[in-house]
Amino acid sequence: MQKRLLALLLVFSFIFSCAPAQALSYADGSLRVYLLSLGDIQSLDFTLEGSYTINGNPDFRLDSGTRITVSQSQEAQELYLLSGGLSICMGASFSLTRAGTTDAAMSGAYLSKSEKDTLYPGDFQITAGKKGIEIILTIDMEDYLYGVVPYEMANSFPLEALKAQAVAARNYAYRSKLASQDESYDLVDTTKDQVFKGYDPENTNAIRAVDETRGVLGCYNGEVVMCWYAASNGGQTARPEDIWGGEGNYGYLDLRDDPYDVENPFSVVKTLDIATDGSQLDKRLTKIFLPQLAEQLAAMGYSDNESEMQIVKILRAEGIEPKYENTRMYTKVRFYLTVAGRMLDNSRLPASSPAATEAPADLFASFFNTPSSPVPANTPAPTAQLKEGLTVVPVELTADITVYDDLKDGFDMQIISSDYELVSTVNNTDSIRIEMRRYGHGVGMSQRGAEWMAGKYNAGYKDILAFYYPGMELVSVQWKEKEPAKLAPLPIAAQPVLPVLEPGESYAYVQLSSASSTLNVRKEPHTDADIVGTLSNRSRIIVTSCENGWAKIRTGELDGYVSMNFIVYDE
Structure with missing residues (x-):
């Protein structure tokens, strides 16, 4: 049987390889994703990885590392932004827009009530809804796929299966974008569309699959098509008109037996x-x-x-x-x-x-x-x-x-x-x-079938796509991704005046690896002690004594202990 399946696979691989490659250019590679998975929430914390502006105003900026809370009024559909003891009424809606640059590989925000501790890279439109805060994330296509592929499949799946999933998910997202031009969002982040759970750098296989198929889309008769997929087709693909009714340009799909899905012991x-x-x-x-x-x-x-x-x-x-x-x-x-x-x-x-x-x-x-x-x-x-x-x-x-x-x-x-x-x-x-x-609708690609084709028969992602979408050809797209707005540097605040030295004391300053880093000041000279405050890079201090690698310090506002590895004495 394996010889017959390999022969069948080679036939479809040959047919698919005959399709001419094309290069297309589309104006916009962004998607609007409604974060439905957050549920009906009245408040949400954002921890920013990179600088953001509010409503696109460069004079109203939030620096990287800032933590803010957005809450909705119980009495009225109004939003409040809270940060550092400051509370501002933002009205019925406002936006957080990425700006400037960051040392991190990707900028975005960590959301306190998301399922995973992952980064949501993009801009946020935040609205006071009838049941709670509603958030729409505007995100670049490929960044979106980083948060889809490892959750629609699994990061442990064979690489070629993950690549096929990346292409199918990209097609699904792009077709959803075309169909929702007059709507407030393109997709939701649940199984109602595609599961999206943010960017996690540990999903290395899925990230590689997205990168190695970057911009690849499937077309039929010159049109980007909808690439449906499901967990398991039960051994036979389904026709979309049978499952959902109606008519469409479905010549790239057919009804066929799928022995790979049946062979996979993980198929339901x-x-x-x-x-x-x-x-x-x-x-x-x-x-x-x-x-x-x-x-x-x-x-x-x-x-x-x-x-x-x-x-x-x-x-x-x-x-x-x-x-x-x-x-x-x-x-x-x-x-x-x-x-x-x-x-x-x-x-x-x-x-x-x-x-x-x-x-x-x-x-x-x-x-x-x-x-x-x-x-x-x-x-x-x-x-x-x-x-x-x-x-x-x-x-x-x-x-x-x-x-x-x-x-x-x-x-x-x-x-x-x-x-x-x-x-x-x-x-x-x-x-x-x-x-x-059959677990799912059965139209298009079986994820369990793709897993088995790649893992058992060493099929490439093009072979997998050829089997499940036999009339489809691949094209290459160059997305025109949005560049964050540049922000002028903030003026440097004057250093506070230090007290006069007592006998045996010395002036020093904090020296850290980056300007955005901070140094913890602890109540006692060990790492388990409570933190009583922080010092920014280049902050001036008075060292009163030193012992076992710790310096006892004071400023005009703070007393405590810091590691001597991060201080430099004045000459």
């Missing part, structure tokens, strides 16, 4: 094992089957009294009546049964069941055993003990169970709330197994 599957011996049949199934059998038995001259019938053996089962043509979204599972009943009129007794026709084999027969095995020409004699007065009906009878009602609800076979699951059956001598698969 739910199973129900049913003994073929009728005496061991689950009472829930018996309750469903008997009314259907009663009608068939009555038509053949048998009693339709449920107490005068017996399910002797289940011969086989198969999925029937697919929800959509050529899919395995079967709405029913049909069971073929050996049944015993009490004869009332033998004039209507039918002939014995004819031998079944051999079912044709196909490429995926080892994965999906639907249709079921053929009926044997000579049905073996039932082993169950018959009730007194009953005889075995000489033909097979059938009984159906509904998939999306009986199986999902009555037998705990639900995988998702929507009715998208696929059904297959495995017919064995002593038992019949019903399997349900």
Whole structure:
């Protein structure tokens, strides 16, 4: 089977490599992401990594390292900004806009109520909503993907699978941007669109995947297309028109079997094992089957009294009546049964069941055993003990169970709330197994399938995209990303005047590695002591004594201990 899958993979790789590469240029690579995951909040802390201005005003600036709190009034839809004991009413909305530069690799803000301790790089539009503070993050496309790829997949996934995810997520985001020009935001940060949880530099694999596919988009007929994806398609991709209805330019997608998804042991599957011996049949199934059998038995001259019938053996089962043509979204599972009943009129007794026709084999027969095995020409004699007065009906009878009602609800076979699951059956001598698969809508790329293609078969991201989006070609985009506004340096505040030296004291100053750093002043000469204040770089101090690497210092406003590694005596 692995040789067949590799051959199939090579075919799609060749087809995809024939697509010409193009270079396109788009005016704007920014996205507006509504941070829905924060929930209904009345206050939120921002810790800034880089300088920001308020409402774009360079005279109203917040420096890197500043911590602010935004809260919403309980009485009115007004916002307040609090920082360092200062409280300012900001009205119904205001913005925080990145400005200047920072020594950090990326500027942004850490949000106190976000799920992860990650950076949110971008500008913030903050609004007082009916249920609480609403925040829309404006972020560059590639920075956005840093916070999507490791959470839509996982940073531990194979690199080529992560690259395929990066391209699919980029397409999804760009198509969402095009569709929301008249809206206040393009996407939300939850599974309603794509999960976004901010930038974490430890997600090195995902970051590399984004960087190595930077600006790559998928097109069909010259148009950037929507690249849907889901966790697991259950072994068969879905058509978007089947899942969501309507019509569209979907020539880059098709309905196809996906053996990679089925092979992956992490793909979700739910199973129900049913003994073929009728005496061991689950009472829930018996309750469903008997009314259907009663009608068939009555038509053949048998009693339709449920107490005068017996399910002797289940011969086989198969999925029937697919929800959509050529899919395995079967709405029913049909069971073929050996049944015993009490004869009332033998004039209507039918002939014995004819031998079944051999079912044709196909490429995926080892994965999906639907249709079921053929009926044997000579049905073996039932082993169950018959009730007194009953005889075995000489033909097979059938009984159906509904998939999306009986199986999902009555037998705990639900995988998702929507009715998208696929059904297959495995017919064995002593038992019949019903399997349900598919976690998600099944359209486009299976993330579990992509994981298996890359990890098991060494497929590249282009091979993966070719398999799941067979009509799509890749193009390269150069985003025109927004540069933060430049800020004039702040005037240097005058140093406070130090007291006159006492005998044995010396003047010194603080020397740190960067201008933005600060030195902790502690209550006692050790690192576990309480911090009583901080000193900025170049701050002047008086050293009163030194011991074991610590200097006792004082200023006009502060007394305590600092490490001698960060002070320099005046010459």
